[in-house]
Amino acid sequence: MANQFQLFKRRRFSAMFFTQFLGAFNDNIFKQALILVLTYTAASQLGVEVSILNNLAAMLFILPYFLFSALAGQIADKFEKSKLTHLVKLLELGIMVIAAVGFVFEWYALLFVALFLMGTQSTFFGPIKYAYLPQAMKDDELVGANGLFQMGTSLAILLGMIIAGVLIQLPQSLYWVSAVVLIVAILGYVAARSIPSMPAMQPNLTINWNIITTSLATVRYLYSLPFLFFVILGNSWFWFYGATFLTQTPEFSKVILHGDESVVIFLLTLFSVGVSIGSLLCKSLTKNQVSLRLLPFGIAGLSVFAIDLYFSLSGLNINFNSVDTNSLLGISDLFNITGSWRVFADLFFLGFSGGLYIVPLYASMQAYAPKSHRARIVGANNIFNAIFMVSSAIFAIVLLNTLKLSLPQLFLVTGLINIVFGLFLYMKLNKHLKNAVVQTHDNLASPQD
Secondary structure, three states, rough: OOOHHHHOOOOOHHHHHHHHHHHHHHHHHHHHHHHHHHHHHHHHHOOOOOHHHHHHHHHHHHHHHHHHHHHHHHHHHHHHHHHHHHHHHHHHHHHHHHHHHHHHHHHHHHHHHHHHHHHHHHHHHHHHHHHHHHHOOOHHHHHHHHHHHHHHHHHHHHHHHHHHHHHOOOOHHHHHHHHHHHHHEEEEEEEOOOOOOOOOOOOOOOOOOHHHHHHHHHHHHHHOOHHHHHHHHHHHHHHHHHHHHHHHHHHHHHHHOEEEHHHHHHHHHHHHHHHHHHHHHHHHOOOOOOOOHHHHHHHHHHHHHHHHHHHHHHHHOOOOOOOOHHHHHHHHHOOOOOEEEEEHHHHHHHHHHHHHHHHHHHHHHHHHHHHHHHHOOOOOOOOHHHHHHHHHHHHHHHHHHOOOOHHHHHHHHHHHHHHHHHHHHHHHHHHHHHHEEEEOOOOOOOOOO
């Protein structure tokens, strides 16, 4: 296929794309709105530290990935995926009703319940959507489809955060947030109704409902497939890396750049657009082939631009002679400061390198996973992603609060670790790739239009 955007003409792609886009969009409207409410309203009302509430919120959203990912993978392998998606999107609609009630009446406990349920809903949808792609796409469409999915996810996260910020500033803001999350949930369900039927990969599977033994069995099975095990380690490292940088963006925007809220959004936009462009280029650069040839460039870029971000931030000199030292700077103010463009370029190319890095790994995970266990492999991927994201938070806390490193030094250390991890990962993947190709040469399923 010459142009991956032609996939939007195929219902087998576009229906799932818009279903997952609207889901990620709604997740982030709800999460960001809740964080803003906790930060500016709930903390003072409840007499609790903002950091405690926000960390509790982050934990509640990610906890279902630890608990239910393996079970979600089994269910996605056993049952037909379009019907499962309908059920998951109906669940989202119900959760957003709970969230709307929580927002309108400012019942924070109910909002935390909704957040946990939303994380659970996302946990069950993940194996469905990523196991769906290799089943629905042709061989030469898989990389392009993954590039579009990654682009869509990045933009949905960014737009969700922006929309939440806008809604919270409106009069009767909590009513607006409630209405929007309900409308987006309805649109997501409508999109899901167009997803074509995809046969179950293992309809005779007996589901193990014990989430502990299921999770352990899924991880053990993954470990028996060395190539996929290291692919998933690579995927999870991307989430560790991205979380380390993006979590600190508001702080370094304010503390180092002295920027206001618009600067935070601008920096997140640079990173997200970079990921999107890098993801979209993967199809052309790999000539539609599932290949790891772009991975070294992604690894190199993630390190080079992280290290350069250390130097660009360290060398930044913001002179307050011409501005009020009590006020924060806007985007236009920062444009006129020497060295700021280098910071902006580093963030953009960090995202761009991330796109080159993650799309080949996701495509490889889907292409080389055994058909009968594909969704369970995605479930294992989600377990490791959750572990690495929590590890990212601990890593940042230790370096910033215990070792007293600065934010630029945190970025430098992360970039240096990425060199070591990247070399290790690439050597392991090359070592096991040949066996993976031999074992799964007929793995890609025939598409259904």
